Amino acid sequence: MSSNGLICFTNCLLPQEDGTFVEKDLWIDETRGVILDAQKTFFLRRERPDKIIDLGGNILSPGLIDIQINGGYGFDFSVYEDNDGAYMDGLRLVAERIVETGVTALVPTLITQEKSLYPKLLNLLKPWSPPNAAHLLGWHAEGPFIQMAKRGAHAPPFLLNAAEGFKSFETIYGQDNLADAEDWLMSCGLTQDALGVRIITAAPEVDGVMSAINEFAKRGGCFSIGHSIATTDMATTAVRRGARLITHLFNAMPQLHHRDPSIIGLLGSSPFFASGATYTPFPVSTAAHSKKPSNSDTTGTPPKKAAHASEAFDEIETPPQTPVLLATQRVQAQDDKATLPGTGAITPLPLSRSATYVGGQVEPLQRPYFELIVDGIHAHPNSVRLAYTAYPEGCILITDAMKILDPHLKDGVHPWRDGRNFVKEGDKLYLEGTTTLAGSVVTLDKCVRNFAHFTGCSLAESIKCATFNPARCLGIENRKGTLRAGADADLVILDRQGNVISTWIRGKVVWGKK
Known part of the structure; x- marks a missing residue:
């Protein structure tokens, strides 16, 4: 008798989209690689699972999703040596190895580099699912349209402005890579229902960037505010134009100031604060x-x-904390609606919790999602808890990991590129001869465990920040980061402390703890 490919996981805890656990069975079809509705499968197909797996009370979670990672296991996504085959081999290596950390999907990230490399690399970073490996969802271009004053480890000679608005983005990244989402997927040889992710991190105050946000968002891209000195007004304007993410919150941006909270202040944005109004x-x-x-x-x-x-x-x-007046003047040249600090007024308080104000109709502001590197180094535990408390639904855990990401790698000096070296000390990573943090070497499963410790939230709530929240930010929550029927059976089995026991891709085990 042939197998029907049905697997039932029993005696397990399932993290839900609301951040709770339920004790419930989960059925999957390993042949199709999808999660099933157990009742429909049993009553309509009249089939029982061929295989029942008792998880002994452990956690069965959606696979973790890392939307900002620069490389791993010795491979740097930003390095291209004029060999497409070698580059694809490097992508496959990372995708095959990273599953040991519970990651089943990632968005390879390019840091600022020489402009001629972007079209080539972004084309190579089209969505790809190597066999028995994590899914590569697309690309995340961090730069080159970022602020010099907040460049971090990005190379100053390669930073650019966007004097021609969205056309500057097309010139650097390539028109095909910025096409409408459907056209882009078709150019990648994929169907419209494929998962394709494109993220751009840029600074809204850099010349021409603000005017490009709306166009990129309309084409299905995710614009993220980062490496920026934007004022509160500028950051808010960017969100209203379509920005829906903040790159590694607290890092490479002005620190929270009570008179101008800048980008961090977006977490506290009131949905009832009128569009166009300014705080005096x-x-x-x-x-x-x-x-x-x-x-x-x-x-x-x-x-x-x-x-x-x-x-x-x-x-x-x-x-x-920021050159407020100068930066605002730049944005005003791009946006006639921008208002210089001190020239506006606070809108009257609403009479009720709705979008109707004394002054007329106002569209509520949707706060952006925000990334956190929870390694205990890039952000103090108190800061992590403060951000999460302010806006738990927007929290996304990332690693921002560099090429030397490898949980088995020892501390010491390790080569980076251009003759420079990393110094690794535990989870701390900085450029040799400096005190500049250069990404991280923390794994995403450790970020999940740290986050629960730092914030006091449940492990289910912490898991949500590395699964459902990133998926929802990217608009792929029907397929990834969830245990909904019909979603991909990308799963990670964790013990009660959040340690990875095994990882499953499309219903098949690709890594198991020995």
Whole structure:
């Protein structure tokens, strides 16, 4: 009698899309590689599973998804040595090895590099599913349209502006790579129902970038704000134009300031704050600090005593985190609706929790998703918890891992490229001779465990941030990051502490703990 390919996982905990666990069986069809509706399969097909797997109370989760990873196991996605075959072999190597960390899908990320390489590499990074390996979903171009002041490890000579708006993006990345989503998939030789991901990280304040966001979003791409000094107004404008992600929150951006929270402040954006309205901050003056103390001023009025100074009532100078005025002026040249700080007013409070205001109809602001590198180095545990508490539905765990990602690699000096080296110390990775963090070497399954420890959330909630949330951000939640019937049977079995026991791709075991 031939096998019907049906497998039933029993005695297991299933993480749900709401961040809870349920104790329930899960059926899959290993022949088709999809998750099944158990009741329909049993009652309509009148079939029982050929194989029943008792997981002993462990966790059966959707496979983890890493949407920002620069390489691994010795291969760098940004390095091309004029050999397509060798490059594809490197992609396959990473996809085959990374399943040991529970990752079943990833988005290879290119950091800023020489502009002539982009069209070639982005074409090679079309969606691909090597056999018995993680799915390569497309590409993530981090740069070259980023801010020099927040470049991190990106090479300064390769940074560019987008003086011609979206046309500059097409010139650098290639028109075919920025085509409408359906046309792009067809150019890759894939059907319209294939999963194709394109992410661009850029700084909205860089000349020409703001005007390109809407066009990229309309073509099915995910625009992410990163390596930027954007003000709150600029970051908000970028979101209203279609940006739906923040690249590695807290890193390569201004730190939170209560008068201009910048990009980080998007997590606290009110959906009822009117479009086009601006917050008028308390005026900051440097005049009082340029005067020397004296017994009286020229009018004979006694000066304020320092002992009575109060931040709440006196003008004080706060060191600027970003060149607010200059950057806003750049955006105003691109957007007639942009308003300089201090020239607008706060919209009257809504009478009810709706999009109707005293001033008229206002479209609610949808806060963007945000990435977190949860290695305990790129962001303090308290900062991780603060961000998650502010907007749990938007949290996405990433590794931002570099080519030396390998859970078996020892600490020490390791080669990067262009004659430079990495120094690895545990999960800390920096450029030799500097204190500059250069991505990470943390694995995504460890990020999941760290996140639960840092925030106090449940392991199910932490898993959601590495499965359902990234899938939903990219619009692929019907196929990836979920246990819905009809989704791909990309699964990871975890113990109760979140350690990987085995990884399954399309219903077949591709890695198991020895």
